[in-house]
Amino acid sequence: MLKTLLLASAILQAISPNIEVFDIxxxxxxxxxxxxxxxxxxxxxxxxxxxGIDGKxxxxxxxxxxxxxIPLSPPLKIENVWVNEVISEVYLIYSKNEKARLLLFTRENKVMLVYFEADPTPFVKRISTN
Structure with a gap:
């Protein structure tokens, strides 16, 4: 069952590499x-x-x-103190009330929740309104 779900997810990613904005x-x-x-x-x-890594x-x-x-095409190799993986998909988690985080999915379907320094506010405003 898990293999079927993973295969279906991989097929959907290949077919639809679109960005999706989800209003919480x-x-x-x-x-x-x-x-x-x-x-x-x-x-x-x-x-x-x-x-840093969010250890929740x-x-x-x-x-x-x-x-x-945000699907990454092609996937990106990231190497630093906290992450040493090929990242295939990123979820930006953004709220004015909390520090932004990234939910990362690797090519091997590992998941990581991380903090980052860059300010995503201009991106969020642009992508949410256009």
Whole structure:
């Protein structure tokens, strides 16, 4: 069953590498848009600025925010003190009430929740309104 789910997830990623904006309060995707080299570059800046791992065992999204799913094409190799993996998908977890975090998915389907220094606010404003 797990192998079937993982295969289905991989197929869907290959078919639909779109960015999805999920409004946490509304509990639904409010926008789907195409990625671009510019967006991939912004995500790389975030990944290069990772400065810690969120050690929470149970992840709960913050209230009044968004989660933005950003598939990486091609996947990016990140090597620093906290992450040494090939990242295939990033979820930006953004709320005005909490520090932004990244939920990272590796090519091997490992998941990591990390903090980063770069400011994603301009990206969130741009992607949420365009």
């Amino acid at each position: 309060d509304l509990s639904k995707v409010t926008k789907i848009t195409s990625s671009s080299k510019q967006i991939q570059g912004e995500v790389l800046v975030w990944l290069k600025s990772i400065n 065992v149970k992840f709960e999204p913050p209230p009044h925010g968004v989660m933005i799913k």
